[in-house]
Amino acid sequence: MSKYYCLIAGLPDITLDDTKLTYSVAEFKEELDPILTKRDKMLVRWFFFQYDNANFLSYLKTSSSTGFDARGIFPAEKIKSTCDILKNPKKKSKSPKITVPKYFVEFIKGYYAHLNEEDAPEKNILWDDKFSSLYYNEAMSCGNDFLSSWFELNLNIGNVMAAQNCREHGLDRDEYIVGNNEVAKQLRMYGTRDFNTENSLEYIIDLLQIAEEKDLFLRERRLDVLRWNWLEDNILYKTFDIVSVLAYLLRLEMIERWIGLSKIRGEETFRGLVSNMKRGSSESLEKFKENNK
Secondary structure (H helix, E strand, C coil): CCECHHHHHCCCCCCCCCCCCCCCHHHHHHHHCCCCCHHHHHHHHHHHHHHHHHHHHHHHHHCCCCCCCCCCCCCHHHHHHHHHHHHCCCCCCCCCCCCCCHHHHHHHHHHHHHHHCCCCCHHHCCHHHHHHHHHHHHHCCCCCHHHHHHHHHHHHHHHHHHHHHHHHHCCCHHHHCCCCCHHHHHHHHCCCCCCCCCCCCCCHHHHHHHHCCCCHHHHHHHHHHHHHHHHHHHCCCCCCEHHHHHHHHHHHHHHHHHHHCCHHHHHHHHHHHHHHHCCCHHHHHHHHHHHCC
16 A cells, blocks of 8 residues: 655644635645555545536536536536537537546436436436435445445435434435445334434434534534544554545545535525425524524
């Protein structure tokens, strides 16, 4: 396994409470490119694919690159050409071959196939969730135990939060639980307080307690503290290798996100969350406003 002594030794210490960044995620991405081995670059790409997910989905919905996130791997032109090829597979094209991960191809094909169906009820399709499910399923098979476990951690966190929301609002968990790992199956199947996950999910009690937090910002902050602590616990003996690089990148992204957050954006996020869950919008929004006066 390759070592990155100079890179890691020169990185400034960071904490979740930092209010300024020495590096942005985009800048760190540029610094890593000439340093990492080919194999390690492929691992780091899995982190940045989250931005490509958002870029692809935005283009599919709007047919434009407005709001394009430059932190992704693929440029806007590549996203457009890939979607054009998959939208019209029988049409001859001079565009380059499709060189994106399989889950992108599977999602885009499914999206266009659905639009071509007669009376396709698009509002009943949770495209973000479907994309996330495909992303996590493939990312957890990336070949690196640390990164696979990180993606599974986030899959589990999102699913437990969704399961609790469904339980609170009487929604069908099958619609909102994504992925096919053991925890996802248990969350769909069982209705007990811990969804019968106490033996397969050591942090289930922490997640259930966090899920009860009504203040969105406090809830997200506590989830990131859980993630941060998980990273600390899982890099103790991984000094100077790609795991240390990945852990720094993951923590950097958390800090960058929090520095960019505001109460206004938080309420917009909450509105979107409640809208997606389709129920309890008015009551939940009023509670949120009352908690944040």
